[in-house]
Amino acid sequence: MTTEATEGIQALLHEKRTFPPSAEFAAQANGTAEMYDRADADREAFWAEQARKYVRWETDFDQTLDWSGAPFSKWFLGGRLNACVNAVDKHVEAGNGDRVAIHFVGEPEGDTRDITYADLHGQVQKAANALADLGVGQGDAVAIYLPMIPEAVVAMLACARLGAPHTVVFGGFSADALRSRIADAGAKVVITADGGWRRGKPGALKPAVDAALDSGEHPVEKVLVVRRTGQDVPWTDGRDQWWDDALAAAADTHEAQAFDAEHPLFILYTSGTTGKPKGVFHATGGYLVQNAYTSSVVLDIHPESDVYWCTADIGWVTGHSYIVYGPMTLGATQVMYEGTPDTPHQGRFWEIVQEAGVTVLYTAPTAIRTFMKWGTDIPAKFDLSSLRLLGSVGEPINPEAWMWYREHIGGDRTPIVDTWWQTETGAIMISPLPGVTQARPGSAMRPIPGVVAEVVDDAGQPVGNGQGGYLVITEPWPSMLRGVWGDPERYRETYWSRFEGVYFAGDGAKLDDDGNIWVLGRVDDVMNVSGHRMSTAEIESALVSHPKVAEAAVVGAADAMTGQAICAFVILREDVISEADEHGEGAELVAELRAHVAKEIGPIAKPRQIMVVAELPKTRSGKIMRRLLKDVAENREVGDVTTLADSSVMDLISAGMDKGD
Ligand code: ATP
Ligand code: MG
DSSP: OOOTTTTTOOOOOOOOOOBOOOHHHHHHOSOOTHHHHHHHHOHHHHHHHHHHHHOOOSBOOSEEEEOTTTTSOEEEETOEEOHHIIIIIHHHHTTOTTSEEEEEEOSSTTOEEEEEHHHHHHHHHHHHHHHHHTTOOTTOOEEEEOOSSHHHHHHHHHHHHHTOOEEEOOTTSOHHHHHHHHHHHTOSEEEEESEEEETTEEEEOHHHHHHHHHTSOOOOOEEEEEOSSOOOOOOOTTTEEEHHHHHHHSOSOOOOOOEETTSEEEEEEOOOSSSSOOEEEEEHHHHHHHHHHHHHHTSOOOTTTOEEEEOSOTTSHHHIIIIIIHHHHHTOEEEEEOSOTTSSOTTHHHHHHHHHTOOEEEEOHHHHHHHHHHOTHHHHTSOOTTOOEEEEOSSOOOHHHHHHIIIIISTTTSOEEEOBOOTTTOSOOBOOOTTTOOBOTTOOBSBOTTOOEEEEOTTSOBOOTTOEEEEEEOSOOTTOOOEETTOHHHHHHHHHSSSTTSEEEEEEEEEOTTSOEEEEEEGGGEEEETTEEEEHHHHHHHHHTSTTEEEEEEEEEEETTTEEEEEEEEEEOTTTOOHHHHHSOOHHHHHHHHHHHHHHTOGGGOOSEEEEOSOOOBBTTSOBOHHHHHHHHTTOOOOOOTTBSOTHHHHHHHHHHHHHO
8 A cells, every 4th residue: 555646755754842732821721632532422513512602693503514415515504694793793792892803003104003893893884785785795796805904804794794705816916817716706896995005115906906807808897995005096987986985875784684504605716826726615604613613722712812913814715714704703802914024124023913912823834934034133122922822824834943933933932833724624624722732843733623634545545653645634524615616526526536535635744653644735746756755845844954044945856867856945044144155156055955954854855956045936825836946947937927926036046047057
């Protein structure tokens, strides 16, 4: 029994350090050890309990799960609810209207707004009425193309209130990306802004909407425009309307209707790291249940005392699940930040943590590695003692970055939850419970209570400890995608055809000697070097564990001798590199890094080529696009770069490669 993709993966990760929570943290934690047993004993009963604990149902459900139409699932059948009421009205009715829901921090310094749940209640009602006045009703899709401003949350919740599925398109995406998503979702209305602040300057958004709509047929009837920067915008009379005007003209109160638990809440396109984005859609009930539950037991949010901050953009699933629907269903107080981490200075995040007294921080490995590159003296200038829990999501976090995060941000005190999940899974699936798990740096550890995941070989058989294979989810879960919008066949084919009856996530993973799960990244990111299967993630981790390296991307390039050869691209840490490293030939440094990988993993893992670069090609959600680096390493023309955050990065890397060879 071998696994095609991961056969013979060396037991490379010899990480043995563990970090148990403090007794103090464990004592107050929402997630407890007995939940695992309870969920194992009766999974459906467990989920039914979470559903009733965290979510307000206008009509209670009478059946927890219907899996008879597998792989299409239905959860909480007969139940009726409104997601917006759960995120807003419920808290006001419970007497918590004065609680701050959003501490908004705009990019321009001093541009802050505190919005209470009562404020939000007023706004979502007006916005729902305004949308209804434009003809939006149950089942009508609405596209949202906004910067990270509170209106984005209001817009999403107003749609949810009406039962109108939203499709949020990341504000950094082009007119083309916007057009294809509007068309695929069939959106009737687009909600956008004149622009947003980016690195000290107003960036325009509205022209991209115009370009998307001017270039052919589309289903859009109306465009609502939020005034954010005050810049001039082109205007189409009859179609465009200012958000403020629409809300001012709308009635103050809106009575929310309850919708079926399976009613689609939103459509969201995946980030496109591996190919054409898929329109993943989620159902209201199950999605809300698992998000509220994980916000409580994994992110350990205590709504009455925490100040939570998730740094994701609202345009990604992390923003949907862990800015809007999860934390707000709990009634949390959170920070929402419009800008980038380096505006106006590289300590901005830490300044915000200090000023707002952030207690729970949820961010991505790409950000953590950037902070490592900038140096430890930057966070050291700020008081981060309010932090009590740190989270990571989006990519595998290298043990070195995990340790850095804990030490320099978490004061060697906070638990870290490395949370594995996807747009498709809707909510966290594999993660430590921060008050229970003895976490190991770099491992997402175990499926959370209620979720059943395995690592299997080619034949779909579970692998043993110390072995690698494919990550699969073997039982349905409440927040699972209900399909690919308009393409049920693609849903079956993409997720359910590789292995009989189980969900194939597309990620490779390994079990360590204790049975903990290490997600290695996508199965396509596994290399074959002289017959040895090696994962890019493991070699990257070895490189990042060298004190001079902040970030690394590894690809396997076709090689006549070895099948594939390892090519590494590295970014150096600004606080430790010398002049020679930066400007010299770099030969010494390259030799040093190759020797380091040989020592950490073995001589077979030594990269054939190491190139020092200033930036790596990343998607706008911060994920490294290895396929482009592979094009460079194989001297091919670089492929589709439309989802890259900064396409000039590839020109630089390609130019450097020509010089180096
Ligand atoms: P596409 O599916 O279009 O290629 P994508 O997979 O990058 O895009 P997302 O749904 O945003 O889009 O990302 C989910 C993926 O991110 C996971 O499949 C996994 O590869 C990676 N990932 C997320 N969290 C973790 C984590 N904690 N550890 C390891 N990998 C993670
Ligand atoms: Mg994916």
